[in-house]
Each structure stands twice: as C-alpha cells, then as structure tokens.
Amino acid sequence: MDTDDDQIKLYKPHQKVAQHITFFHAGVCNGRTIVVAMKKRGVDSNFKVLEPVCGDLRDPNNSKKFFAKSGLFSKMPSWFKSYMEFYIGTESYSLHFLKARLVVVCARGFEIINLEALSMNRNLPDPTHPDFAFVQQKGQELRPLGMFRCKENYLLCYDAFAFMVNTHGSYVRETPLIEWEGVPQSVAFYYPYVIGFDPRFIEIRHVETGELVQVLAGIHMRCLQFINNAIAPVIHGCMAHPFKPDFQYVFQLVGTFEPPL
Numbered sequence: 001m002d003t004d005d006d007q008i009k010l011y012k013p014h015q016k017v018a019q020h021i022t023f024f025h026a027g028v029c030n031g032r033t034i035v036v037a038m039k040k041r042g043v044d045s046n047f048k049v050l051e052p053v054c055g056d057l058r059d060p061n062n063s064k065k066f067f068a069k070s071g072l073f074s075k076m077p078s079w080f081k082s083y084m085e086f087y088i089g090t091e092s093y094s095l096h097f098l099k100a101r102l103v104v105v106c107a108r109g110f111e112i113i114n115l116e117a118l119s120m121n122r123n124l125p126d127p128t129h130p131d132f133a134f135v136q137q138k139g140q141e142l143r144p145l146g147m148f149r150c151k152e153n154y155l156l157c158y159d160a161f162a163f164m165v166n167t168h169g170s171y172v173r174e175t176p177l178i179e180w181e182g183v184p185q186s187v188a189f190y191y192p193y194v195i196g197f198d199p200r201f202i203e204i205r206h207v208e209t210g211e212l213v214q215v216l217a218g219i220h221m222r223c224l225q226f227i228n229n230a231i232a233p234v235i236h237g238c239m240a241h242p243f244k245p246d247f248q249y250v251f252q253l254v255g256t257f258e259p260p261l
Contacts, residue, residue: 027097045092054079110147131171148189157187176210188226188235197223
C-alpha cells in the first residue's frame with residue numbers, strides 16, 4: 001500500500017477557484033498577495049479578488065496540510081479565501097498592479113481601483129478635459145492597452161499612441177506623444193522603454209523622448225507574458241518560426257543599456 005507521503009508526491013497540486021473567467025492576474029497590492037479573476041456578465045466586468053492562505057506549497061509541512069483529506073468524503077482545505085468582489089460597467093481587457101492600486105484596462109480607458117475604498121475609484125484620462133480631446137476624437141476605434149508607472153508620472157498606452165499623465169491625471173506636456181508605427185495588440189514596459197507588439201513587428205521606443213530605438217520584424221508576433229517586477233521586468237513573446245511555419249518560436253526580451261561615461 002502507498003503511504004500518505006507517497007500519495008502526496010504523486011498528487012498533482014491544483015484547486016479550482018473560479019470558472020468561466022475571461023482572464024486572471026496574480027500580484028502584490030498594498031503588501032497583500034492576491035489573485036484577481038474577471039468574469040464577463042452582459043456588458044459588465046465582474047472581478048473576484050482571492051487571497052492565498054496555503055503558504056508555499058513546496059514546503060513539505062504545507063503539502064501535507066493542504067493536499068491531504070481528513071476523511072473519505074471530505075474536501076481538501078481551501079488554498080484561497082475570498083477577499084472582495086467589485087465590478088465595472090463596461091468591457092475589460094486586462095489588469096495591472098500598482099503599488100497600492102489596481103488598474104483595469106477597459107473600453108473607457110483606465111479604471112484605478114482602490115481596494116481599501118472602492119468609492120474612491122477613478123477613471124483616466126478625464127474625458128471632459130480639453131487636453132484629452134485627441135483621445136476622444138478617436139472614439140471607439142481606439143483601444144487602451146496598458147498603464148505603467150514612469151518615475152513620478154504614468155504612461156497611458158493605446159493602440160495608436162502613448163502619453164504621460166501625472167499623479168493628478170493631468171496631461172504632461174513636457175513629454176512627447178508617442179505615435180506607433182504599427183498597431184500594437186499589446187504592450188510591455190521596461191524603463192526607459194515601452195514595447196509595442198504588432199503582429200508584423202515589435203517596436204521599442206524611449207518613453208522620455210519618443211525615439212524609435214529598435215524594430216524586431218517577424219510573423220504573427222505577440223506577447224506571451226509580461227511581469228513587471230521591481231528588479232527587472234520579464235517579457236516573453238512568440239512568433240512563427242522563420243524556417244518551420246508549423247512551429248512557434250518563443251523568445252525573451254532583455255534590456256541592454258550603455259554603460260555611463
């Protein structure tokens with residue numbers, strides 16, 4: 001007979017926490033590790049925030065506690081507890097973690113979510129401010145892609161352009177409006193560069209000057225993963241293999257910087 005320890009080793013760790021979701025993201029907000037899952041209901045985007053309670057499952061003590069059942073018909077202990085739920089009354093595309101806020105990338109722009117006080121949520125950019133008339137002129141053909149902290153400002157990225165706002169949401173005139181050469185489907189950020197993924201090429205631009213620094217050509221190019229770590233962001237992408245059309249070529253983008261003089 002197998003011992004309990006042997007069964008734990010053979011057991012593949014998994015636990016269903018939600019179903020029929022459109023996307024999910026894990027990260028740290030306000031010092032709290034959370035998982036945020038989004039489920040679409042009609043025109044609304046419903047978000048469920050979960051907090052892990054299982055600790056490191058690679059720890060043998062945690063493995064025994066959270067993989068084992070106390071009886072034949074009992075369930076395994078839950079790995080997560082429900083932290084909160086909220087919704088946005090429009091279609092959502094993605095989500096980013098800031099230090100103390102969540103950013104929901106949605107059809108009307110960027111919704112800033114304060115998990116400690118949902119009544120204080122705000123939307124960027126302000127559609128009524130004349131400085132952002134160029135955004136409103138694009139209308140529904142404009143798609144928001146991402147929002148990133150850039151020193152004391154924030155970079156708002158769309159599929160046509162990118163620009164800076166300050167912490168009050170005002171347009172930063174001292175920085176250039178970055179207009180993409182292509183039509184990126186997704187973006188990543190590796191200061192001082194913003195990376196746009198068009199299916200035909202990747203364009204890399206300097207966020208402070210708007211300069212086009214590099215272009216990487218390919219076929220069916222897309223971003224697979226972007227993790228905005230404090231030390232060094234992790235950016236993985238893929239493209240059609242140049243010599244084997246039925247294969248995908250997976251790659252990682254790593255920043256190279258000139259040494260100071």
